[in-house]
Amino acid sequence: MKLVSWNVNGIRACVGKGFLDYFKEVDADIFCIQESKLQAGQIELELEGYYQYWNYAERKxxxxxxxxxxxQPLSVHYGVGEATDEPEGRIITLEYESFYLVNVYTPNSKRDLARLEERLVWEDTLRDYLVELDQKKPVIYCGDLNVAHEEIDLKNPKSNLKNSGFTQEERGKMTTLLQSGFVDSFRYLYPNREDVYTWWSYMNKVRERNIGWRIDYFITSNRISGLIKDAQAHCEVMGSDHCPVLLDIDLTV
Known part of the structure; x- marks a missing residue:
């Protein structure tokens, strides 16, 4: 089974930059996007053979x-646990026979870290939710998680130690999640691979020089980690400031 996750940074803009070409070429069984940046009725995507599930933010x-x-999944849930009020449209859970898929766009702590405390509460709530799901079925958790976990996951770790996405607090929450029964699929296969990133600033020639961060993930329950066949970052794919990431796993929907 092939899964793809991509922060498209505005699906309407991304469609104008080749999204559909990549979508058709990669031919994923499940394709997740984050930061769609639209409301219902603002785009009609013709994706033959696919069911579509959207979680829109209230803010335009x-x-x-x-x-x-x-x-088609057995069930679809928007938000975390019993909560259905999720005004920023950040979480979709699909239940299949053999696993749960949780697609997430994690809040950014902001440049001045004004949202850090809120972000840390979010992380705890989401971890509890994932652990609860994992007690029922294995979990595949993916999306733009807005954190580079280790120094190997960004180009310039020392100069970013106190910056959003690389604070000790955010990285610690990722460590705690992984210690709760989960594995980062890319690092599971490629623990020492350097210079693989999924996000680059729009500043001049940053992407061209590969000065990036790996903040987009496929994370799975430990008990299905042995089924992971490959994990990739399609760094060559343009259309967003993020690139798509792919998980190939020996599961069936």
Whole structure:
């Protein structure tokens, strides 16, 4: 089974930059997007053979997630646990026979870290939710998680130690999650691979020089880690300031 996750930074803009070409070429069983930046009725995506599930933010042109899947899930849930009020459209959970898929766009702590405390509460709540799901079925958790976990996951770790996405607090929450029964699929296969990133600033020639961060992930329950066949970052794919990431795993929907 092939899964893709991509922060498209505005699906309408990304469609104008080749999204559909990549979508058709990669031919994923499940394709997740983050930061769709639209409301219902603002785009009609013709994705033949796919069911579409959208979680829109209340604020116009902000946040939002979606999942496109070849097989209809058993259930779809928006938000965390019993909560259905999720105004920023950041979480979609699809239940299949053998696993849960959780697609997430994690809040950014902001340049001045004004949202850090809120972000840390978010991390605790989401971890509890993932652990609860994992007690029922294995979990595949993906998306733009807005954190570079280790120094190897960004180009300039020393100069970013106190910056959003690389604070000790955010990195610690990722460590705690992984210690709770989960594995980062890319690092599981490639623990020492350097210079693989999924996000680059729009500043001049930053992407060209590969000065980036790896903040987009596929994380799975430990008990299905042995089924992971490959994990990739398609760094060559343009259309957003993020690139798509792919998980190939020996599961069926």
């Amino acid at each position: 042109g902000y946040s939002g997630t979606a999942v496109f899947t070849k097989k």
